[in-house]
Amino acid sequence: MSTDKPNAIIVIFGATGDLSKRKLFPSIYRLYKNGKIGEEFAVVGLARRPWTNDVFRENVRNSIEQSSSKEEDLEDFSSHFYYHSFDVTDTSSYDDLNNLLEDLEGHYQTDGNRIFYLAMAPEYFGSIANQLEENGLKNGKGWTRLVIEKPFGHDLDSAKELNNQIRHAFDEDQIYRIDHYLGKEMVQNIEVIRFANGIFEHLWNNRFISNIQITSSEKLGVEERARYYDHSGATRDMVQNHMLQMVALLAMEPPIKLTPEEIRSEKVKVLRALRLVDPEKVNEFFVRGQYGSSNSIKGYREEATDLANSTTETFVAGKVMIDNYRWAGVPFYIRTGKKMKEKSTKIVVEFNDIPMNLYYKNETEKHPNLLIINIQPNEGITLYLNAKKAGIGSIAEPIKLSYTNNGVDDINTPEAYEKLLYDCIIGDTTNFTHWDEVAHSWEFVDSLLDAWAAVTPDFPNYPAGSMGPEAANDLLEKDGFHWWPITD
Numbered sequence: 001m002s003t004d005k006p007n008a009i010i011v012i013f014g015a016t017g018d019l020s021k022r023k024l025f026p027s028i029y030r031l032y033k034n035g036k037i038g039e040e041f042a043v044v045g046l047a048r049r050p051w052t053n054d055v056f057r058e059n060v061r062n063s064i065e066q067s068s069s070k071e072e073d074l075e076d077f078s079s080h081f082y083y084h085s086f087d088v089t090d091t092s093s094y095d096d097l098n099n100l101l102e103d104l105e106g107h108y109q110t111d112g113n114r115i116f117y118l119a120m121a122p123e124y125f126g127s128i129a130n131q132l133e134e135n136g137l138k139n140g141k142g143w144t145r146l147v148i149e150k151p152f153g154h155d156l157d158s159a160k161e162l163n164n165q166i167r168h169a170f171d172e173d174q175i176y177r178i179d180h181y182l183g184k185e186m187v188q189n190i191e192v193i194r195f196a197n198g199i200f201e202h203l204w205n206n207r208f209i210s211n212i213q214i215t216s217s218e219k220l221g222v223e224e225r226a227r228y229y230d231h232s233g234a235t236r237d238m239v240q241n242h243m244l245q246m247v248a249l250l251a252m253e254p255p256i257k258l259t260p261e262e263i264r265s266e267k268v269k270v271l272r273a274l275r276l277v278d279p280e281k282v283n284e285f286f287v288r289g290q291y292g293s294s295n296s297i298k299g300y301r302e303e304a305t306d307l308a309n310s311t312t313e314t315f316v317a318g319k320v321m322i323d324n325y326r327w328a329g330v331p332f333y334i335r336t337g338k339k340m341k342e343k344s345t346k347i348v349v350e351f352n353d354i355p356m357n358l359y360y361k362n363e364t365e366k367h368p369n370l371l372i373i374n375i376q377p378n379e380g381i382t383l384y385l386n387a388k389k390a391g392i393g394s395i396a397e398p399i400k401l402s403y404t405n406n407g408v409d410d411i412n413t414p415e416a417y418e419k420l421l422y423d424c425i426i427g428d429t430t431n432f433t434h435w436d437e438v439a440h441s442w443e444f445v446d447s448l449l450d451a452w453a454a455v456t457p458d459f460p461n462y463p464a465g466s467m468g469p470e471a472a473n474d475l476l477e478k479d480g481f482h483w484w485p486i487t488d
């Protein structure tokens with residue numbers, strides 16, 4: 001891994017699409033603005049529609065203006081962008097792409113370094129990787145990296161097939177599988193909070209923690225992505241990747257070094273220890289939901305004509321058990337869904353009460369210590385303690401110690417893409433998912449989806465704008481817990 005400012009050509013497959021417009025162009029711009037990439041870079045955008053360089057550059061500028069205030073250096077910035085009309089299924093056009101890259105490499109001092117970013121539907125990932133190999137595009141004079149968007153497969157078998165196709169053309173250390181949650185500031189902070197604070201790491205186990213809750217709720221529905229989402233559902237869309245990655249970071253052992261290999265190896269051990277879902281007990285451990293209409297908000301089935309009879313889940317809550325020495329018996333409750341009450345991602349670590357609490361005499365009065373990691377919209381940490389209520393007498397009351405990080409955005413997705421793109425440019429794979437992590441996550445998710453497949457769900461079962469079905473509350477109540485609020 002190099003820490004300089006290496007130069008590269010970034011080739012974006014799917015450059016006229018939504019992800020490029022909303023996340024990739026603004027992120028590249030921020031890298032440019034923040035001095036993380038210099039003047040020696042070029043971006044080649046590929047897609048079928050017959051745009052010119054000028055039309056492409058105008059779209060790039062518009063997308064940046066939509067995501068930030070009016071900027072003055074956009075003409076200079078967008079002059080680094082080139083468009084190449086290209087159908088990825090037409091194998092003869094890869095030669096032209098190679099010629100374009102060689103021309104640009106004569107113009108910009110990019111040392112032959114190439115990043116191929118696949119921002120297209122996943123069915124193309126394998127064949128593009130192979131065409132890049134067969135047509136010699138990955139054999140430039142510098143390094144070559146392949147960035148792959150989600151979803152990485154639909155289940156374990158399809159993920160394996162995709163992986164084999166890609167690995168046929170690229171080595172594992174050239175493949176950067178994006179999980180944008182791993183670029184979020186406070187997700188990256190989980191390791192620092194755990195491993196740089198003496199007060200937490202000693203307590204970070206089943207003797208002192210009673211349960212951990214991870215919520216990632218969204219107010220939005222499926223918007224323009226109904227076709228993809230209905231085939232995916234909340235479990236594949238959010239649990240297989242983002243939620244399980246957060247579980248792994250919270251539960252892993254301290255790595256012996258902060259290298260990508262050591263961190264990954266500890267995360268993989270957690271994912272291997274996830275208890276697979278027993279079909280007989282699926283309802284004891286998991287709840288699925290789909291939002292229905294409420295007041296003026298449409299239900300999922302009314303969002304598009306194709307969805308009228310959909311049984312796709314837009315909500316999942318679950319009790320994930322990690323069968324290892326540190327975590328035996330501690331539930332990791334996860335919860336995610338669309339059209340919920342708030343947009344919020346939050347982790348609550350609930351500590352056990354002390355053996356004899358002299359201040360809180362009964363269960364209902366208890367205020368356990370909580371460590372809250374606020375991922376979005378606000379970024380920060382809150383620690384709930386108990387302290388003496390000021391004044392006469394000796395009464396305890398909960399107090400909170402808070403740290404707020406002045407994040408760049410409310411919703412830190414563009415910043416996450418910016419960080420991950422930069423990591424890719426400098427060759428740091430720490431915050432990308434290795435195949436082993438993907439495979440174990442799918443194994444767990446497949447066990448859940450297989451168990452659910454046996455029964456047709458009774459949907460819709462939660463009103464849009466709520467926190468999900470009532471059964472998600474029962475899941476914790478029967479263990480003697482409840483969901484902590486997701487707003488401060």
Ligand SMILES: NC(=O)C1=CN([C@@H]2O[C@H](COP(=O)(O)OP(=O)(O)OC[C@H]3O[C@@H](n4cnc5c(N)ncnc54)[C@H](OP(=O)(O)O)[C@@H]3O)[C@@H](O)[C@H]2O)C=CC1
Binds near residue numbers: 017046119121149
């Ligand atoms: N949008 C989002 O918020 C997120 C997206 N992703 C992932 O990113 C990827 C892209 O998603 P998104 O941008 O939303 O998708 P879009 O449907 O908006 O864009 C697809 C892109 O692919 C191009 N394309 C389609 N077929 C071909 C072809 N045969 N040859 C060349 N280009 C083609 C389209 O352009 P044209 O029609 O001009 O050819 C377009 O640029 C997907 O894997 C998605 O799962 C991941 C997280 C979030």
Ligand SMILES: O=C1O[C@H](COP(=O)(O)O)[C@@H](O)[C@H](O)[C@H]1O
Binds near residue numbers: 218237345411412413
């Ligand atoms: O990957 C995805 O994530 C978004 C939520 O990301 P966030 O950064 O806004 O929390 C989700 O809306 C989308 O369905 C999913 O594909």
